[in-house]
Amino acid sequence: MARKRRKQQKTKEKKKPGVSGERFRKSPAFKNSRRAASEFGRASQCAVLIRRELAQLLELPRENELHLKLSQCIGRLSRKKQLPGEASAGLNDWPWEQMEDFQFNEEASLGNLAYGKPAVSFTRATGEINITWPRFELKSKFDKYKSATHGRIIAGAAAIDFDKKKAVSDYTATDHLPIIRPVEDDRPEVVVNLSLKLPTPVLHPLFIVLGFTCYKLDSNQFYKLDNRRYKALALISVQPAPPPARKVKPPTATKPTTKAVKKKKDR
Numbered sequence: 001m002a003r004k005r006r007k008q009q010k011t012k013e014k015k016k017p018g019v020s021g022e023r024f025r026k027s028p029a030f031k032n033s034r035r036a037a038s039e040f041g042r043a044s045q046c047a048v049l050i051r052r053e054l055a056q057l058l059e060l061p062r063e064n065e066l067h068l069k070l071s072q073c074i075g076r077l078s079r080k081k082q083l084p085g086e087a088s089a090g091l092n093d094w095p096w097e098q099m100e101d102f103q104f105n106e107e108a109s110l111g112n113l114a115y116g117k118p119a120v121s122f123t124r125a126t127g128e129i130n131i132t133w134p135r136f137e138l139k140s141k142f143d144k145y146k147s148a149t150h151g152r153i154i155a156g157a158a159a160i161d162f163d164k165k166k167a168v169s170d171y172t173a174t175d176h177l178p179i180i181r182p183v184e185d186d187r188p189e190v191v192v193n194l195s196l197k198l199p200t201p202v203l204h205p206l207f208i209v210l211g212f213t214c215y216k217l218d219s220n221q222f223y224k225l226d227n228r229r230y231k232a233l234a235l236i237s238v239q240p241a242p243p244p245a246r247k248v249k250p251p252t253a254t255k256p257t258t259k260a261v262k263k264k265k266d267r
Contacts, residue, residue, distance in 0.1 A: 043075040053158040053167050054209050058233040091162035092241045096205040104233040120237040127200045133192035148214035150176040157196045161204045170196045206239040
């Protein structure tokens with residue numbers, strides 16, 4: 001007896017959940033969502049440039065967390081309300097100076113590791129940057145970190161053109177400074193002087209960072225220690241882009257206006 005073939009059931013096409021891309025781009029209901037997505041995209045783009053030029057000094061393994069933290073901080077700058085009738089500002093014209101004192105590592109900061117505050121001097125015409133720490137002294141927090149024998153202070157500067165996605169930078173560091181743990185509280189004073197140089201003219205937002213890393217001396221070789229609690233990197237100075245120079249047109253000589261006199265025709 002022949003078997004009856006089962007009728008093939010027509011499978012209904014499953015509709016994809018969510019909103020189509022065309023509706024998201026054109027519908028007025030998603031106006032605020034489009035604005036938020038645009039702000040996040042620009043903030044993420046700027047965070048990549050800052051992380052690529054400056055965060056490499058600290059070599060933090062958690063790049064995703066740092067990128068998210070930078071994007072959130074930069075996103076607040078993009079929400080600056082503009083006055084009515086004011087032209088939209090480019091990425092270089094954002095108030096970048098509000099990012100000063102930004103800590104790249106949440107578990108450690110320069111204020112928690114050392115006393116005092118460094119002084120920064122910058123000349124935009126020459127591109128020279130000088131960082132001075134008159135009295136660099138580590139806090140007693142390092143007395144518990146026995147494996148660290150030396151430390152280095154690192155500095156970096158980058159002038160970033162966010163509109164064209166370009167940057168120029170320079171880096172420097174001190175020698176391996178010994179971490180002294182005296183019995184008494186008479187630690188020797190250490191004066192730190194660091195200098196950086198950028199190509200002129202410096203016409204874009206300038207970011208200057210200062211950090212500290214620990215090392216262990218073993219068999220006349222220095223090994224970098226990866227303890228995040230003793231690695232710090234912070235933006236100690238942020239200079240916004242200078243205002244664009246106004247172009248003044250030279251005065252043009254006015255030509256005398258003469259009316260043509262029509263000759264009368266002879267009758």
